[in-house]
Amino acid sequence: xxxxxxxxxxxxxxxxxxxxxxxxxxxxxxxxxxxxxxxxxxxxxxxxxxxxxxxxxxxxxxxxxxxxxxxxxxxxxxxxxxxxxxxxxxxxxxxxxxxxxxxxxxxxxxxxxxxxxxxxxxxxxxxxxxxxxxxxxxxxxxxxxxxxxxxxxxxxxxxxxxxxxxxxxxxxxxxxxxxxxxxxxxxxxxxxxxxxxxxxxxxxxxxxxxxxxxxxxxxxxxxxxxxxxxxxxxxxxxxxxxxxxxxxxxxxxxxxxxxxxxxxxxxxxxxxxxxxxxxxxxxxxxxxxxxxxxxxxxxxxxxxxxxxxxxxxxxxxxxxxxxxxxxxxxxxxxxxxxxxxxxxxxxxxxxxxxxxxxxxxxxxxxxxxxxxxxxxxxxxxxxxxxxxxxxxxxxxxxxxx
Ligand SMILES: Nc1ncnc2c1ncn2[C@@H]1O[C@H](COP(=O)(O)OP(=O)(O)O)[C@@H](O)[C@H]1O
Ligand SMILES: [Mg+2]
Numbered sequence: 001x002x003x004x005x006x007x008x009x010x011x012x013x014x015x016x017x018x019x020x021x022x023x024x025x026x027x028x029x030x031x032x033x034x035x036x037x038x039x040x041x042x043x044x045x046x047x048x049x050x051x052x053x054x055x056x057x058x059x060x061x062x063x064x065x066x067x068x069x070x071x072x073x074x075x076x077x078x079x080x081x082x083x084x085x086x087x088x089x090x091x092x093x094x095x096x097x098x099x100x101x102x103x104x105x106x107x108x109x110x111x112x113x114x115x116x117x118x119x120x121x122x123x124x125x126x127x128x129x130x131x132x133x134x135x136x137x138x139x140x141x142x143x144x145x146x147x148x149x150x151x152x153x154x155x156x157x158x159x160x161x162x163x164x165x166x167x168x169x170x171x172x173x174x175x176x177x178x179x180x181x182x183x184x185x186x187x188x189x190x191x192x193x194x195x196x197x198x199x200x201x202x203x204x205x206x207x208x209x210x211x212x213x214x215x216x217x218x219x220x221x222x223x224x225x226x227x228x229x230x231x232x233x234x235x236x237x238x239x240x241x242x243x244x245x246x247x248x249x250x251x252x253x254x255x256x257x258x259x260x261x262x263x264x265x266x267x268x269x270x271x272x273x274x275x276x277x278x279x280x281x282x283x284x285x286x287x288x289x290x291x292x293x294x295x296x297x298x299x300x301x302x303x304x305x306x307x308x309x310x311x312x313x314x315x316x317x318x319x320x321x322x323x324x325x326x327x328x329x330x331x332x333x334x335x336x337x338x339x340x341x342x343x344x345x346x347x348x349x350x351x352x353x354x355x356x357x358x359x360x361x362x363x364x365x366x367x368x369x370x371x372x373x374x375x376x377x378x379x380x381x382x383x384x385x386x387x388x389x390x391x392x393x394x395x396x397x398x399x400x401x
Pocket of ligand 2: 278281282355359360
């Protein structure tokens with residue numbers, strides 16, 4: 001890979017001497033890079049989204065940083081340390097620029113996670129070679145991570161898909177035969193009450209088995225979702241309305257606490273709605289008659305990067321603006337030894353026949369396909385479970401320069 005193949009790579013040049021910035025900018029542009037200059041550490045951190053006021057770091061804007069060590073106020077080492085709190089040396093390479101007599105600083109910088117250094121006055125040939133090396137590594141690392149990630153989710157999805165296809169093939173046909181046999185059987189049974197009850201049982205069982213197969217097939221589908229800017233509050237209200245009659249029949253209230261002025265969220269409405277319905281249903285099933293399920297919407301800045309589970313290209317990171325739906329109930333919650341298993345296919349604690357154990361499997365898959373995620377936790381203050389569905393806000397807060 002040469003520079004022309006990664007035309008748009010932007011280098012952030014941080015140097016407090018104007019003439020250095022001007023020369024480096026001109027020379028790097030000649031080499032085909034885009035360049036942004038920062039005259040001090042504070043502005044560099046702001047541009048990277050690492051300053052206090054702009055809590056949304058942006059990994060995608062810069063390919064590498066060329067960072068002067070000696071600068072007034074926030075020096076290069078301090079900038080480097082802040083960068084390394086968020087980005088690894090493979091995610092965002094940093095090359096230090098130092099005067100010849102600063103070898104102590106160089107050692108310290110390398111220890112603090114600098115990828116490399118160049119001495120001033122900068123030899124462009126050396127700088128170019130070092131940049132290319134580290135950009136290549138960064139590129140391969142990103143490729144590797146993407147490949148690993150999609151391989152893991154593909155393997156998981158595929159095994160379920162395989163199972164589902166097998167089940168569908170093996171079971172759908174005999175099920176259809178049983179279903180077709182029911183009407184003539186009804187005729188034969190005539191008015192015999194015992195026979196009619198048995199036939200009802202039989203038909204119900206066929207319906208249920210059919211449902212399992214259909215759900216399994218849904219769980220194994222792995223198509224890309226169309227994620228569009230959507231008003232989350234409207235979607236939550238809709239989902240609650242769909243469930244209103246069902247919840248009422250069990251004496252359960254659904255209380256909505258919708259955040260005002262919520263910006264649009266990035267989601268796929270049909271899948272998000274299905275996820276909401278599954279989670280609200282679970283909550284209501286865990287609730288005693290007369291109880292209330294609370295559904296809250298909010299937006300917040302992610303305090304830490306969630307574990308990589310997203311099957312969409314856009315995974316959430318620390319500092320991103322996200323939108324959340326929090327579903328809380330006053331049920332028994334989930335014991336700590338089971339909480340890791342509740343997303344597994346067919347995991348259910350409900351009586352056989354009452355549940356398939358695929359609801360949360362589907363929820364997790366749908367959230368991940370939308371680039372979001374789902375978390376569960378027992379509530380701290382009171383009894384009950386809290387399920388949080390998280391998606392990205394449509395408005396991208398990341399600093400674009
Ligand atoms: N709100 C909740 N409170 C307590 N347990 C829950 C709650 N939601 C889910 N669970 C547990 O997780 C299991 C799996 O849920 P799910 O995948 O939706 O399957 P199902 O509802 O068919 O059992 C449930 O059987 C239950 O044990
Ligand atoms: Mg369920």
